[in-house]
Amino acid sequence: MSDEHSFEELRTQVEAWVEGPGERWAERIEETGEVPEALWAELNERGFLRMAAPVAYGGHGLPFSRWMELMEVFSRSHGSIRMIVHVVNGIWRAMDGHATEEQRKRFVLPSITGEIKIAFTLTEPGNGTGADITTSVVREGDTYYLSGSKHLITFGVRCDYYLLAARVEGSTGHEGTVALLVPRHAPGVTVEDTSQTMGVTGTDHASLSFERTPVPVDHRLGAEGEGLDVFLGGFLTPSRISVAMSCVGLAERAQQLAVAYARDRVTFGKALTQRQAIQFMLAENAADIEAAKQLVLHAARRFEQGAEDASLQSSMAKMHAVTMLTHVTDKALQIHGGLGYWKSQKIERVYRDARAQRFEEGTNEVQKAVVFREVLRRTPPVAAPEAGR
Numbered sequence: 299m300s301d302e303h304s305f306e307e308l309r310t311q312v313e314a315w316v317e318g319p320g321e322r323w324a325e326r327i328e329e330t331g332e333v334p335e336a337l338w339a340e341l342n343e344r345g346f347l348r349m350a351a352p353v354a355y356g357g358h359g360l361p362f363s364r365w366m367e368l369m370e371v372f373s374r375s376h377g378s379i380r381m382i383v384h385v386v387n388g389i390w391r392a393m394d395g396h397a398t399e400e401q402r403k404r405f406v407l408p409s410i411t412g413e414i415k416i417a418f419t420l421t422e423p424g425n426g427t428g429a430d431i432t433t434s435v436v437r438e439g440d441t442y443y444l445s446g447s448k449h450l451i452t453f454g455v456r457c458d459y460y461l462l463a464a465r466v467e468g469s470t471g472h473e474g475t476v477a478l479l480v481p482r483h484a485p486g487v488t489v490e491d492t493s494q495t496m497g498v499t500g501t502d503h504a505s506l507s508f509e510r511t512p513v514p515v516d517h518r519l520g521a522e523g524e525g526l527d528v529f530l531g532g533f534l535t536p537s538r539i540s541v542a543m544s545c546v547g548l549a550e551r552a553q554q555l556a557v558a559y560a561r562d563r564v565t566f567g568k569a570l571t572q573r574q575a576i577q578f579m580l581a582e583n584a585a586d587i588e589a590a591k592q593l594v595l596h597a598a599r600r601f602e603q604g605a606e607d608a609s610l611q612s613s614m615a616k617m618h619a620v621t622m623l624t625h626v627t628d629k630a631l632q633i634h635g636g637l638g639y640w641k642s643q644k645i646e647r648v649y650r651d652a653r654a655q656r657f658e659e660g661t662n663e664v665q666k667a668v669v670f671r672e673v674l675r676r677t678p679p680v681a682a683p684e685a686g687r
């Protein structure tokens with residue numbers, strides 16, 4: 299059987315799951331406000347959480363751009379399902395590039411097989427994300443003592459480990475930053491459940507505080523000073539592309555719901571699909587989604603090729619896809635009329651879930667700063683006209 303044939307089979311399998319069991323899970327999550335462990339187990343059993351990991355690690359080993367084609371399908375589903383699939387299929391990559399063989403066995407492989415859950419723990423309440431972090435460690439022998447706080451941490455309640463960014467006390471900037479795997483139940487860890495969010499219902503989030511929490515030094519990935527590389531280095535490019543593809547998939551779902559509604563809804567004797575104003579909205583949405591999708595796939599291929607501009611492409615793709623998603627979901631809700639504002643309508647959840655995408659893997663303000671820096675670096679100076687001409 300050809301690779302292409304088995305990929306198409308896999309895509310059909312994922313589509314069938316998203317449209318069938320995935321939709322039933324979505325309804326249950328919205329009703330109960332919770333993502334049960336049984337959903338994690340089902341995603342894991344079906345192999346949906348190890349699609350992108352190498353075969354040698356127990357994954358499907360899909361090339362990144364092919365994996366993104368499946369991410370597009372998963373993203374048509376509930377925001378919490380998308381969140382689990384996106385995070386678990388990606389977090390091994392952040393750790394793997396810096397892990398020793400022993401750490402790979404203890405943390406990376408079990409995260410791929412679903413034996414342990416890891417929360418990406420970077421954002422802090424008191425300062426900017428990145429070199430501004432203040433959560434710090436003091437080393438005593440083979441142990442770091444961790445103090446500080448984090449917030450907005452996805453899976454922060456139910457995880458087994460925090461993949462956490464801190465700095466050696468007294469250091470500044472990137473220097474002295476460390477990436478640690480902190481056990482969820484270590485002494486001195488306080489977890490406040492902050493799961494009540496606008497959308498992405500059921501995903502657990504937490505605010506965390508650490509008071510001289512002991513963390514063995516062999517739980518550190520990479521060297522002292524490489525901490526932020528784990529969070530913001532090679533991992534960020536594929537992760538941004540995955541978030542950008544999540545926007546494409548969710549926009550497709552919004553468009554599907556809008557077309558279906560416009561077909562059925564009759565006002566003044568005509569279906570909405572017969573009104574030019576509505577036709578224009580749906581046509582603009584279709585073109586915007588396709589443009590974003592092609593840009594995201596281009597970024598994915600550049601990453602796969604190890605191209606020098608892959609990081610720039612990932613920021614441009616994310617910037618563009620997030621803006622597209624905002625416009626598409628807004629128009630899709632508008633087409634539903636006032637009823638679209640009601641929880642009884644599927645578009646209401648899609649609209650709320652979409653808003654979260656504007657924060658994940660950096661806001662558009664941050665993407666624009668990255669893109670602008672590259673524009674300046676790559677644009678050659680224009681020769682000044684000679685005097686007197």
Ligand SMILES: Cc1cc2nc3c(=O)[nH]c(=O)nc-3n(C[C@H](O)[C@H](O)[C@H](O)COP(=O)(O)OP(=O)(O)OC[C@H]3O[C@@H](n4cnc5c(N)ncnc54)[C@H](O)[C@@H]3O)c2cc1C
Pocket residue numbers: 417418419420421422425426427449450451452453495498654657658659660661662663664
């Ligand atoms: C649903 C959800 C899940 C999340 N999960 C996680 C997680 O698992 N782990 C984790 O670590 N974080 C997580 N976050 C946090 C997320 O990564 C941050 O919200 C995001 O990076 C923005 O940082 P901030 O909230 O601190 O905003 P701030 O830095 O306070 O920014 C506020 C506003 O100012 C703008 N701004 C800030 N600095 C600048 C600047 N230098 N120049 C121009 N504009 C600027 C921002 O773009 C934004 O509009 C999650 C957030 C959401 C919404």
